[in-house]
Amino acid sequence: MYWGVDLGGTKIECAVLDEQHQVLARKRVPTEAAKGMQHIISQIGLAIDLCRTETGSSPKQLGIGTPGSVDPQTGLLKNSNTQAINNQPFYSELQKALSIPVKIANDANCFALAEAQMGAVKDQYPDASVVFGVIMGTGTGGGIVIDGKVLNGRHGIGGEWGHAHLDASGGKCYCGDTGCTERILAGPSLERFYEEQSGVKRSLKDIYAAYNAGTDEVANQTMERLIHFFGLGLSNIINVLDPDVIVLGGGVSNLDILYTLGVESVKKHVFNPSFHTPIIKPKLGDSAGVFGAALL
Ligand SMILES: [Zn+2]
Incomplete structure (x- = not known):
């Protein structure tokens, strides 16, 4: 057990x-x-x-x-x-x-492990050896699983792409750095950008609905910016790690454009003439954390 x-x-x-x-x-x-x-x-x-x-x-x-x-x-x-x-x-x-004996890992690593071993990756790409799990929710994090094992790294920060520098426009982060990925791609960061540009506070869900309706110029800007930086951020991961599969999680991963326009944007920055890394939706939802912990 x-x-x-x-x-x-x-x-x-x-x-x-x-x-x-x-x-x-x-x-x-x-x-x-x-x-x-x-x-x-x-x-x-x-x-x-x-x-x-x-x-x-x-x-x-x-x-x-x-x-x-x-x-x-x-x-x-x-x-x-x-x-x-x-x-x-x-x-x-x-x-x-x-x-x-206790093994401890951060929640993004547990998410990646659970989706790799018993979730979306296991269902769709059971032969995947290197899996990168991305969480884009209230915060932004990531985890690397290689042959069923979490890569913790020398500092215990393996896969922590949320605090990799993405763009100065993200501003100051709680970690002390500026322009972290989390400051641009996390749900609250997208909502903040919308509010700064429009003067109006709206939820990500509403912003996305307005973007799909094509009635709100700032919603368009917010989503275009998300697509651009999603492509840049994930292509950096692919250019370094070149995983077999990327599985997305967290509230922002519910936005369908990430799997269409988002993937196109990743493709632009990947250091290879062709691009075929599957970028997939998660399966386990909120259960991934506790299941991943069990699989440690
Ligand atoms: Zn940071």
Whole structure:
């Protein structure tokens, strides 16, 4: 059996899969992050206990997915949006509390792993060896899976394309840099661009509807800009990693133009006369995080 925990800012979910990746149990508890790291660890224990009761068995090892990553040098968790565990020895404390081996990876890596092993990639391109998973949602992230294993990298930031520089027009990012991919391609960044240009606040869904209706010049600009930078950003990945498949996730990945005009835009910047990297929609939705954690 595969045991996984998805640690989010507001909820913790534990899932148990069998060897055929069928779901045996799924339980959720609140994170209650404000109560601190030790409380979060005990909440993780509670979610595991609920699955233990349901399945009648105990984990021999556990995978954990969470925003952020463990710095391989210091062992401390970094870049998490759950502030209580940032810069803390969360990983070693958790292993101590659970007394089983734990593997931890960031949520974008878990997304890529789940879609590769039991989602859209598995269904459509089962022979794919190198998979790049992209999340374009509230933030922008990415994960690399090679032959069924996550590539963490020397700094634990493998696949982190969200903070690769894309264009100065993105402005200042919370990470300290400017013009990060996230500042241009994430949902809130697209909405911000629209608001700056038009003076009107609209949701991405509405902006996209206006673009499709052809009635709103700023909506056109917003989508044309998305298409341009989506092409530039993904072509950089392809020119370096040349993955067999790219799978998109997050709210922005629901926009159909990414799979038509977006792919055309990628093609323009790929360092090859022909271009045939499949860029596909995800299958698992919100479940990818906890399933990916189990597969770690
Ligand atoms: Zn950044």
